[in-house]
Amino acid sequence: MPSTQLSNRVQHQQHIDAEYQIPGRKPSGFHRMMTGVMAFALGVFICGAYGSHSPTDPSLNVASDAETSNLFGSTGAVAADLLMQSFGWTAWLAGFGLMIGGVYRTFGIGPRRPSRWFWGMMAISMTCICLAGWPIPSNWPLATGLGGMAGERLNHFASIPFAAFGAPDPVLLASITTGIAGVLFAAIAMGLGADDGIAVFRTIGQMWNSFKRGKAIPMEVVTEHDEAEIRDVAGLRDRANSFFENMRSRNPQQAALPDPEKMEPHLEDNFLRNIENSERPTIPVRQRLAEKVVETQPASSIIEETTPKSTLFGNRASQPNTDMPAKAPAPAPVSVKPVRAPQPATPQSSISAPILNDGSRLPPIDLLQLPPERRSDHDETKLLEMAELLQVVLGDFGVKGRISEVRPGPVVTLFEFEPAPGTKSSRVISLAEDIARSMSATAARVAVVPGRNAIGIELPNDDRETVYFRDLLSSKAFTRSRASLPLALGENIGGESTVADLAKMPHLLIAGTTGSGKSVGINAMILSLLYKLTPEECRFIMIDPKMLELSIYEGIPHLLSPVVIDPNKAVAALKWTVREMESRYEVMSKMGVRNISGFNKKASEARESGETYTRPIQTGYNSDTGEPIWENEIIDMRPMPHIVVVIDEMADLMIVAGKEIEALIQRLAQMARAAGIHLITATQRPSVDVITGTIKANFPTRISYMVTTKIDSRTILGEQGAEQLLGMGDLLYQASGGKLNRVHGPFVSDEEVEAVVNFLKDTGEPSYVEGLTDEPEEDVSVADAAMGVSSGDVEEDLYREAIQIVRRDKRASTSYIQRKLRIGYNRAASLIERMESEGLVSAANHAGKREILMPEDNAA
Structure with missing residues (x-):
């Protein structure tokens, strides 16, 4: 964004910051600045008073007529004596901490969370305990240790657990333990992470190796500014060795500590430069x-x-x-x-x-x-x-x-x-x-x-990246997926591949306006299944009333029928799917399994062992004895493939046969999961007359590409948000009525789809199911067909029954006949019209009512 626009808005925001401090912005205010200055001044006073302390200065513990030599006079002498008596060397940390905190407060930088300051206080306390266990130098003016009276008391409590376990030197162990804890607490207070700690130990290891070899640090990790540092490192080794020997001896008369005022700045400069210029294989970006x-x-x-x-x-x-480059005066920007x-x-x-x-x-x-x-x-x-x-x-x-x-x-x-x-x-x-x-x-x-x-x-983003379908199929999420029907949906906003299982959905409802990427997304889903499953494992019924999107798949061996483009034949295809579902349930009930996976497992076992499953059925009665006659029915144990019904445009089907389509989809959505039949339905117009409440209730898994209005978004997803999508495959995925996930769909070109289709055509010819798109003879039941009853006979029986209902109940309406005979509306209307033409009922009046003209004893 332009810097001028940014600065103007920041100035306009200052009145908000004064009322509510937003972390991460530079705050302003007289109160904040004064508290920061006071904290800095207090830190300067503590460091100055402590640094110029003299044991002969008059204080609360020393009665002397000598002139005060403290930098801040008698007040400084009293404060320095109290600090040394109470905290020892730890007073330096308190003074420096106040100075740093004052700078942070004044300029509005640094950590703002109280937890940081808490860990800083814990680090000071641990340091106080640690110093209490150190050897006491010969020039130390107090009877207590370097941690003062507070450190001595705290060290006593800290050493009790070690003494209880019979440790040889509990005071030393307590000092080491609290020293390590102090370093960790200080790291937390400063916001350091694991990567920073690794860099510290790596640098310490390099320095230690140089101590042992007596050599300089390798030049590939040192800049020209480190030559003076390398000359001082060799002398530092001898001083460090003598210090650790004095610490192990625990002899106050022989212990001699290095001068901290000379050692600390030198170690700090060397340490920071080694971290910045050391050769590291990775530079991870971590943010606390x-x-x-x-x-x-x-x-x-x-x-x-x-x-x-x-x-x-x-x-x-x-x-x-x-x-990191081998030689650089400063680290590269993150x-x-x-x-x-x-x-x-x-x-x-x-x-x-x-x-x-x-x-x-x-x-x-x-x-x-x-x-x-x-x-x-x-x-x-x-x-x-x-x-x-x-x-x-x-x-x-x-x-x-x-x-x-x-x-x-x-x-x-x-x-x-x-x-x-x-x-x-x-x-x-x-x-x-x-x-x-x-x-x-x-x-x-x-x-x-x-x-x-x-x-x-x-x-x-200003520069949008394209998600390619090949990347998704090559991802671990797809190649290692154990899903029965994996669908490569795309990548989430974090860039990770998103793969869903259609078998668990178990049906998918898709909506999206023109240009939203809906058709490309459907192609990606179909190709996902074609790349994973053979025709023996998955078959398709494709319904494409627009005659454009799915016709390219014509002729692949996975199809159960040619691509359906006639809405009337689509109704017939859905009816065949319902009959197939019922047939599968009948077979699975005979086998005693609950779903298609259990049936295919038993079928595979039977095929391997050569067994044949049979079921006894009663075929009649013996005319002589009257006993039932039983025969064994051989159960067809061929594996059942999954069937995926893809409907590209629901709106066109709802216009032609809305009620019938809705009833068929409802029945399939409610029952077809266990039979291995799944629906993928899509529409460009997610209105309530297309996506009815019945359809929504049976499709818990939904995908919405970009839509035009908030109302359309609420229709498909139940909440707004889809109208704010970017198009070109940008979608919202709602799994089983749960939370929404934003996914960027993959791009699949027509050339890629055509190449895959041509490959599949070369592998084999499709095996179509005969009569799948033919209108079934619904009027003839299976029992009637076995007895040789024609459809005309059934229609006549139905007409006679309708006449009896009208004569008995004195009600002649289409809806009443439909409810009583449990038939469709069109057939009930045909029966009423036939009665009217034969003079049994009158024509409907202005209110839609008919007069019954048949006599009471009429038996048509």
Whole structure:
């Protein structure tokens, strides 16, 4: 964002900062500055008084007529004596801590969380205990140790557990333990992480190796500024060895500590320079939890490279490795890496495809387009400016809070906003369009992060990355998936592949306007199944009233019938699917299994063992004895493939046969899961007359691409948000009525689909089911057909029964006949019209009622 616009908005935000301090911004105010100056002055007083302390100065513990030599007079002498008596050398840490805290407070920098200061106090306390166990120098003026009276008492309590276990020197062990704890607490207080600790130990190891060899540090990890340091290291080794010998001896008369005023600055400079210039294989970017705030200093960063998690906004990935140059006067600036790490493609031969046990071949991955190399970094400065500007924009609308995290992704960047107490989430969510306008973005999606006190604000990247289908099929999430019907949906906002199992959904409802990427997404789902499953494992029924999207799959061996383009034949195909479902349930009930997986397992075992499953059935009675006659029915043990019904446009089918289509889809959605039959239905118009309440209730898993209005988003997902998507495959995925996940769908070109289809056509011919799209003779039941009863006879029986109902109940309406005979509306209307034509009932009047004209004893 432009810097002038940023500065103007920051100035406009100052009145908000005065009322509510937003962490991560430079605060201002007279009270804050005065407290910082006072803390700094107190630290200077403690260090000055303690540094100029003299045992002969008059104080509360010393009665003397000598002139006070303390830098701050008698007040300083009294304060220095109390500090030395109470805390010993630890008083230096208190003084320096107040000075640093005063600087932080005055300029509004440094840690703001109280926990940091708590750990700092704990570090001082641990240091006090540690110093109490050190050998006492000969020139130490007090009877207590270097930790003062407080350190001596605390060290006594700390050594009790060691003494209880019979340790040889409990005081020394307590000193070592508390010293280590003090270092850890200090690291926590300073915000250091595990990587910093590794760098420290690596540097210490290099220095120790140099001590033992008596050599300089290798030149590839040292700059020209370290030559003076290397000359001092050899002398430091001798002084350190003598110090540890004195510490082991525990003899106060022989112990002699190095001068701390000479040793500490030297060690600090050398230590920092070795960390910056040492040769490290990786430089991970880590950001501590307390520092995840927006800072205006160039050295700070709110960008946290993390591992993906299953929340609403996706997952996080680790930082790729980078190499530090061998010689550099200063470390290179931290670069922001994308949250995803590109996954290498699984190598497959372009000559031969994978061959399965049954001889079938799956398509090779080389039929798909090879994706270009992805960009591996983000502009950290720009992300910082966007986070700062976003916080100011929210302040302009009266929303107070702070940006806690920024997660860049391949298509959008997520800003996690923690609102101030008392801020309603709905108020922030309603500002989505205003946020997009103020941030000069095409769209902005705002939603609550589940389980956290944060609101996610997703803004599109200026340079959008394309998600390629080949990357998804090569990812570990797809290749190692144990799903029965895996669907490669795309990548989440963290850049990780998202693979769903259609068998667990068990049906999928898709909506999206023209240009949203819906058709490309359906192609990606179909290809996902074709790349994983053979025709013996999965069959398709494709219904495409638009005659454009699915016709390309005509002729592949996975199809049960040619692609259905006639809506009337689509109704017949759905009826056949219902009959197939009922037939499968009948077979599974005979086998005593609950689902298709159990049946296929038994069928596989029977095929391997050569067994034949039979079931006794009664075929009649013996005419002589009257006993039932039983015969064995052989059960067909051929494996059942999964059947996936793909409907590309529901709206066209609902226009032609809405009630009938709705009833068939409802029945399949309610019962077809265990039979291995699954539906993928899509529509461009997610209105309530297309996606009815009945259909929504039976499709818990839904996907919405970009839609035009909030109403359409609520129709398909139950909440708004889909209208803020970016199009071109950007989607919201709702699994089984749970939370929404944003996914970026893959791009699949027509050439790629055609290449896969041509490959499958070469592997075999389709085996169509005869009569799948023919209208069944619904009027003739299975029993009637076995007895030779024609459909005309059944129709006549139905007509006579309808006449009896009208004559008996004195009601002649289509809906009444439909309910009584349990038939369709059209057939009931035909029966009433026939009665009218034969003069049994009158024509309907203006109110829709008919007069019954048949006599009481009429028996038609």
